[in-house]
Amino acid sequence: MSFKDVSSKGKVKSSAGDHAQRGILPAVLGASRPQRPFMYRSLRIRLFVSCLAVCCVASARAQPPQSLREAADRSHILIGTAVRPAQLSEPAYAATLAREFNMAEPEDALKWEVLRPDPQSFDFQQADQVVDFAIRHNMKVRGHTLVWHKQIPRWLADGSYTPPQLSKLLEAHIKTVVGRYRGKIFAWDVANEAFDEGKNAGKLRSTLWYDQPGIGFAGQGYVYLAQCFRWAREADPQALLFYNEAEAEEINPKSDAIYAMARAFKRDGVPIDGIGFQMHVNNLHANIASISDNIARFTALGLQVHITEMDVALSVDANGNATPEDLNRQAEIYRQIAAACVSHPGCTAIQTWGFTDKYSWIGSHSKHTQGAALPFDRAYHPKPAYEALRVAIAPSR
Ligand code: XIL
Numbered sequence: 001m002s003f004k005d006v007s008s009k010g011k012v013k014s015s016a017g018d019h020a021q022r023g024i025l026p027a028v029l030g031a032s033r034p035q036r037p038f039m040y041r042s043l044r045i046r047l048f049v050s051c052l053a054v055c056c057v058a059s060a061r062a063q064p065p066q067s068l069r070e071a072a073d074r075s076h077i078l079i080g081t082a083v084r085p086a087q088l089s090e091p092a093y094a095a096t097l098a099r100e101f102n103m104a105e106p107e108d109a110l111k112w113e114v115l116r117p118d119p120q121s122f123d124f125q126q127a128d129q130v131v132d133f134a135i136r137h138n139m140k141v142r143g144h145t146l147v148w149h150k151q152i153p154r155w156l157a158d159g160s161y162t163p164p165q166l167s168k169l170l171e172a173h174i175k176t177v178v179g180r181y182r183g184k185i186f187a188w189d190v191a192n193e194a195f196d197e198g199k200n201a202g203k204l205r206s207t208l209w210y211d212q213p214g215i216g217f218a219g220q221g222y223v224y225l226a227q228c229f230r231w232a233r234e235a236d237p238q239a240l241l242f243y244n245e246a247e248a249e250e251i252n253p254k255s256d257a258i259y260a261m262a263r264a265f266k267r268d269g270v271p272i273d274g275i276g277f278q279m280h281v282n283n284l285h286a287n288i289a290s291i292s293d294n295i296a297r298f299t300a301l302g303l304q305v306h307i308t309e310m311d312v313a314l315s316v317d318a319n320g321n322a323t324p325e326d327l328n329r330q331a332e333i334y335r336q337i338a339a340a341c342v343s344h345p346g347c348t349a350i351q352t353w354g355f356t357d358k359y360s361w362i363g364s365h366s367k368h369t370q371g372a373a374l375p376f377d378r379a380y381h382p383k384p385a386y387e388a389l390r391v392a393i394a395p396s397r
Contacts, residue, residue, distance in 0.1 A: 122180075277306075
């Protein structure tokens with residue numbers, strides 16, 4: 001990761017080295033003359049500069065990190081958030097985003113619904129706003145998502161396409177979108193939520209892409225997903241390719257099925273690099289031991305794990321406020337999950353689904369009975385969850 005290259009430690013070290021070299025040169029050139037006092041002086045200067053360098057590094061290290069971003073940079077992990085392009089013009093939104101995060105992911109702007117006004121065209125305007133902002137602020141960008149059964153445009157859902165037509169459409173979509181952001185989007189959620197839930201947990205979901213009518217692999221399990229990963233790899237050989245899923249954070253029938261798929265992909269050479277666990281936490285419940293074991297088994301396959309959409313929904317009153325007790329319980333869940341990720345070297349990113357309670361999907365999708373799910377409140381003040389996250393990601397590894 002590039003973060004390793006730009007640490008202040010590296011910079012201070014090399015400038016101290018420059019000073020030392022500059023000190024040695026005159027001493028060597030003037031070796032035939034009695035130069036003892038100068039050499040002592042030069043030695044003292046070198047010692048002084050070296051001490052200064054060491055002290056600077058030590059005191060920078062001793063300061064607690066001033067932001068999530070600083071904590072994550074020091075730990076060489078990524079801390080990200082979902083981003084809404086319409087809010088980038090709001091100064092507090094933009095400032096908090098750039099200060100606190102080293103990774104951004106368009107919340108909706110890369111979904112079919114936004115990108116594809118009709119079968120012939122692509123509208124990259126909103127996605128470009130997020131990508132450009134991230135590049136300007138030296139942040140990485142995750143892409144979300146290429147193959148999903150939700151947020152697809154009407155013309156596609158109602159289009160009565162045949163499998164060969166759908167296959168052509170999907171291939172062109174993946175190659176165009178991934179190709180456009182080659183070198184800019186470092187990781188993609190190639191597929192999202194392809195596995196079913198409830199009594200069908202562990203089975204593939206019936207979708208437009210799989211078997212309604214599908215892209216030509218109906219009834220053949222995850223072969224259609226393998227095809228999508230291959231198309232994405234062709235479009236950008238450098239991008240990391242992820243499978244992203246909800247309710248598979250713990251060890252359960254759904255994560256077992258994803259594990260079987262991931263193992264088969266690795267065995268068969270399907271280009272998969274990681275698994276995204278969404279981590280939308282409800283009812284203040286998270287089985288941390290099970291989450292940690294789950295991360296362990298996926299990273300043991302040689303895959304990276306990203307926590308991709310974390311939020312912790314709380315019950316809120318008519319004004320959108322949660323109780324202080326719940327805010328503390330929420331903080332503890334953020335802390336434990338971030339700590340679980342950081343404890344596995346293969347868990348390389350923690351991302352929240354938005355960062356301010358002012359803009360979060362939780363309220364709008366729960367008719368405003370749930371909310372307050374993110375680390376900053378509606379006025380961009382850090383909540384207990386913020387401090388918990390910062391502490392959890394701070395230790396270096
Ligand atoms: C949500 C967005 O946050 C909302 O703005 C949108 O109205 C619906 O989708 N899992 C996912 C995300 O993978 O794409 C979803 O995002 C939240 C659940």
